[in-house]
Amino acid sequence: MWNRRHALGTLAALGGLNLLPARAQFRVEIAGIGATQLPISLLRFRGESSCPQPISQIIRADLERSGRFRFVDTSQMFDETGTPAFADLRTQGSDAIAAGSVTKLVDGRYDVRYKLWDVVKGADLGGQSYPVPTGDLRLAAHRIADAIYEKLTGERGVFATRIVYVTKGGGRYSLRVADADGEGGQVALVSPEPIISPSWSPNGLELAYVSFEDHKPVVWVQNTATGARHRVANFRGSNSAPAWSPDGQTLAVTLSRQGGSQIYLISKNGGSPRRVTQSMAIDTEATFAPDGQTLYFVSDRGGSPQIYRQPVNGGSATRVTFSGNYNVSPAISPDGKTLAYVQRQGGLFKVMTMDLASGSGQSISDTDYDERPSFSPNGRLVMYATRTGGQEVLMTSTVDGKVKTRLLSSGQDIREPDWGPYGR
Template identity: 45%
Template sequence: MLRVLKNVAVLSLLLTALSARAELTIEIVGAGEHQIPVAIVPLGGDEILSAAINAVVVGDLQRSGLFRMVDTVGKTPHEPGEVSFSDWQALGADALAIGSVGHADGKITVKFRLYDVLKKTPLAGEVVSAKESQLRAIGHRISDLIYEKLTGDQGVFSTRIVYVNRNGERFKLIIADSDGYNEQTVLDQNEPIMSPSWSADGKQIAYVSFETGHAAVFVQSVFSNQRKLIADFRGSNSAPAWSPDGKQLAIVLTRDGSSQIYLIRPDGSDIRRITFSGAIDTEPNFSPDGQYLLFTSDRGGSAQIYRLPLAGGLEQRQTFGEGSNYSPRYNPDGKSFVFTHRANGQFYISTQDFQTGQMQILSDGGWEKKPSYAPNGKLILFASESHGRGILASVSSDGRVKQRMYTQSGDAREPVWGPHL
């Protein structure tokens, strides 16, 4: 009896933690061209835990736009022996997920299996275990497994995002799960915060803070929150971007005149200037192989995207045509980039292929800025606006599925999708 009571207490704590985030709402519009029909049977075992994990998994898969949830019509197989493939074939499911959840010694353990219903073969089986406080992480892990097995691409549900929350004069730097839940404030102050940037290993973030009286660049550990001021020269210090090997950052300084791009080590040493335009050169972003930088420059009269080979050579303009363009970021495959396109007074999220030079507008237009790719290149996170509030939004890289995440009060700004951990 005592044991049951203890479990009830733990569960009510979990539920409180979940309901505290109820203010976050997610809207999804559109669907992928070929949606995979999948049946997710709620896990056996503890009903409350099962429902909570099921909600995370179904939410993740739906947001990707690649799956259609098949109604389980009350069928509840939890063990391999309980599965009747013909039943699931009749319901139109291509894949079936079953399993059970247990709760002991402060840990939650899920036994999970995924089947190919048509071939009647197992696709995956895994035991996922985590602390009670990481219930959502278990759900994301299961979603990643399903996504990977059924699409062949790496799942990104377990990754994290960073963004700035602006509420009047108060600024917070927030790290959250990729679905916007599980927010952690890692910096909270009454001076602006801008341009957060993840290191490739996800262990550090660099960002711009105005706490020294002007824009200066800091590097902060995601785990210890220990921070270091790495660039605080006169004028503005900004736009940090990590190299893929984590050994240096590209930053923008005005110490020698206009905004120009420099390389610097994460400890603030070894500064080297690499652009010499005398115009505004800003928003550097390293190619996945570390050989190039994309950046924004107004050297041609309006803000456009340029590419700089780090080994030396010509800086080449990438974007042409009407309007101006900002905030370039490489697709993780290195073959294209995403950026903010401004035309006719509106801001759009656009991509452009390096080989063809073809530009594709992915969003509806409005106040849509600062896009970044998920590490699998399939989704793009960006800042948008709804009813006068800055919100987070995402779009699939083919433009078909869009979602909006309404986070806590204030404006969500400058989101960046983090790497796989």
């Protein structure tokens, strides 16, 4: 339909069932300066040189990507058992400092420890120990970054969450689950057929997607831990664009079972769908508001693709986007206050954000071929796919567009990201 890559905002898929290890495929480039950034120092962890993962580098990259921190280098050297020279740090302009250690235990695990100090107050803000197997070292680093972020900002961090995305290379499509920084990926599905628009369940245990393995688009749900999967929508015509309800029990899907493409609600276990939209136009790409009472979706009922909203239990649709003649791929922030979407500007596609109360919008993208924005669970970041330097990559941006992170691939095209919920 209107998206440059996929018709009807749908998705396609698959292959195997079990999560398999995948080679790391990303490095991070961060650009931009946040409006207000907290100056912080982070020391290299004692014992890190003998650890399979660069713990302090992972923590630093996480915090930088948030746009909330500016790092201040210091010559001080100590671990979580030491004491900072607060006066020197204040002179250097640092407001906080974190240090830690990594120790290999006799059972083969690693004990990762950290402590955080408030430099301005000269106060110990506490720390924690994470005894983890080798495979969870990155997760331990992400959790430390989350703890530092929350302690210093008062908001929950998202670095230990996961994302899902699709790669294409060598004539094959892969559905991959990875850490929020794009590393630590596992392959959930592989297929010679396209895979698009995967969607996380609210509890982070299931993925909905569309597979063309039946020679038509069919909506599936798959358990990320076991690989077990089942068809949810396999009706005559197209079955596409699944989106989870906040309670995780229902999917909004686009079906053409009665002719034109319309939005329906269906149990995640399948069954009889209930039609929500009643137009003669093409209605697709639905997404639930956080309260579960409203659907945002794309329709060309006004002559061009625009974003509308409508009560889940029926009622008239209200147009939301008015600037531009092509606005698609709506995503709603976790607090329900901000809309992210893609706007076509001439022959370009740009990620936009809109304050829903005022209707004011802005572009947050420096690239020209953006698609499928998705909010982080704390609503502070937006992830999207785009094309740059001849490759399709993933980007994250702060909601104000001031700090962006480019996750660079190793050669495969990357598309269709969705940011998972808290918990894993």
